[in-house]
Amino acid sequence: MFQRDISPVCYKLHLPILSSLFEGLHKPAISIGKSVNGSPLWVVEISDKPGQREAEPAFKFIGNVHGDEPVxxxxxxxxxxxxxxNYLKDPLATLIVxxxxxxxxxxxxxxxxxxxxxxxANNIDLNRDFPDQFFPINDDINYRQPETRAIMSWIKQEHFTASATLHGGALVANYPWDGSRDKRKxxxxxxxxxxFRYMASVYSQSHYNMSLSKEFRGGITNGALWYPIYGGMQDWNYIHGGCFELTLEISDVKWPKASELLVIWKQNKMSMLNLVASLVKTGVHGRIFAADTGRPIPGSLMVKGIDSKISASRTFGDYHRILAPGESxxxxxxxxxxTPKRTRIMLEREAMNLDFILDPDGTNAQTKPLPNDCGCDDGIKPFLIREAYLWLYLLVLFFLLALYLLFRRRISSRLARNPPKRPVAI
Incomplete structure (x- = not known):
């Protein structure tokens, strides 16, 4: 069991204990899948409204991708x-939650x-097991490891803005691409x-000594420049999930003594907090609406000169775009x-809120109902609801008419047996 004081038994981690510790701030630890040997891959979500959809950015941390890097x-x-x-006690903790x-x-x-x-368990390096953009490896899902498939399904289910994986063996913040087309370093x-360089610098400069590295300038590096890899999780996240992921090497020693873990935690604490908080403190955030209905729509957001796009969520039409500050x-x-809409902004150090209201372009596509997160068709739902109300109305009307006819019949029968007396004039 994990010990909160990081004692020598730290390496014996038991995640389900979280299910009873932080009532109200998280939903019970859930498993996104199982390992080769059947161990659950436990995930905890921390939020003031865990398990609920909100127009907020989502961040994920993943550790122990390599079995021999447990830090x-x-x-x-x-x-x-x-x-x-520290929720409601520390400003940064409260901001994140x-x-x-x-x-x-x-x-x-x-x-x-x-x-x-x-x-x-199959002795496969999980950080080489994802589909690669440059070389057709791991394209057959049947040959991917169950841990890899679990991550890929998770990314498709959740709308992550950014993420980071924690490794050991070096001290540097690594960013895409992880490989090159010609395999050269x-x-x-x-x-x-x-x-990405901005994100990596946020982590490095908040760290105790990462930014002072003599090997990596500023404590950050491009993956392909350091050493190229293919089939990595970092690049796949960015390409297929629109999720900006960093690979963080947080300890020179892969298996440090348990007594050193508290030091490593303290050295990385502000880096992790500031990286997550940067999703709120910087970048461009907003929602996309349809002008004719006023409803949020899952549009796309692009920046001129940057050949990538992110998608707004289907539930709220919210987007969260990471951009380096100090530029137009x-x-x-x-x-x-x-009809697309564009605007020019000057992004300072603080985050900017920017909503878009898109006008239908007059094509048939505008009348096409938009699917929602539950897989339902919102264009059909109102029609079904109206039809259900109509049938309910007719059923009630038929029931009242039947009661009326029955009442009339009983009254007529009584009058036939006991005719009313004529009034007497006095």
């Missing part, structure tokens, strides 16, 4: 405890951890390179069946 799982458990203990949905998966590779080796930046951007909101 991340211990630090993430301590983060969960600290946030719940009330304005984000934080998901924590302390261990993605419980089997590898138990075996004290890098790969999972070189700087290979993604379309959101400036935003032309932001474009669009959706099929609507």
């Amino acid at each position: 991340g799982r211990e630090v993430l458990m301590q983060l969960a405890y600290w946030l719940c203990d 009330e304005n984000t949905h934080l998901h924590i998966l302390p261990t993605l590779n419980p089997d590898g951890f138990a075996l004290r080796r890098r790969g999972n 070189q700087y290979y930046g993604c379309p959101d390179d400036k935003a 951007y032309e932001v474009v909101a669009s959706m099929e069946g609507f």
Whole structure:
């Protein structure tokens, strides 16, 4: 069982204990899948409204991707405890709990951890098991590991804005791309390179000594420049989930002594908190609406000059776009069946709120009903509801008519047996 004082038995982590510790701030630990050997992959969501959809950015932390890098799982458990203990006491904890949905998966590779080796029970490196953009590896889902499939399903279910995986063996904040087209060791930046460098710097500069690195300038590095990998989770998140993910190496030593874990936690504490808080404190946030109905719509948001887009949520039409501050951007909101709208903004250090109201473009696409998060068709639902009310009305009317006819019949029968007396004039 995890000990809150980070005692020498720290490496024996038991996640379901969270189910009874932080009542009200989290929903009970849920499993997003199972490992090769059947161990649940436990996740805890921390929020003031856990389990509910809100127009807020969502962030996820994942630890122990490699079984022989256990520091991340211990630090993430301590983060969960600290946030719940300090909610309404510490301003940063309160900001995160009330304005984000934080998901924590302390261990993605419980089997590898138990075996004290890098790969999972099948000895597969999970950070090489995702579909790759440059080379057609792992394209057959049947050949992917169950832990990999669980992450891919989770990303499709949740609308994550950003995330980070915690590793060990170095001290640096790594950002995409992780590989290059020609497999050479070189700087290979993604379309959101400036935003990723900003995110990595937020972590590095908040760390005790990461930014002082002699090996990595500023304590950050492009993955392909450091050493190229293929089939990594970081790039897949960005391409297929619109989720800005960092790979964080938080300890030079993979298996530090248990007595050193508290030091590592303290060195990374502000980095983790500031990284999550940056989703609220910076960037562009807003909602996308349809002008004809006033309803939120799941449109897309693009920035001119940046070849990537993010999607607004289906429930609230909210978007959360990470951008490097201190620059001017032309932001474009669009959706099929609507006329795109664009505007130019100057993004300072603080976050900017920007809503879009899109006009239908007059094509048939505008009348196409929009699916919602439950998979229902909102265009059909009102019709079904109206039809149900009509049938209910007719049923009630028929029932009242039957009662009326029955009443008339009984009155007529009584009058036939006892005719009324004629009034007498006096």
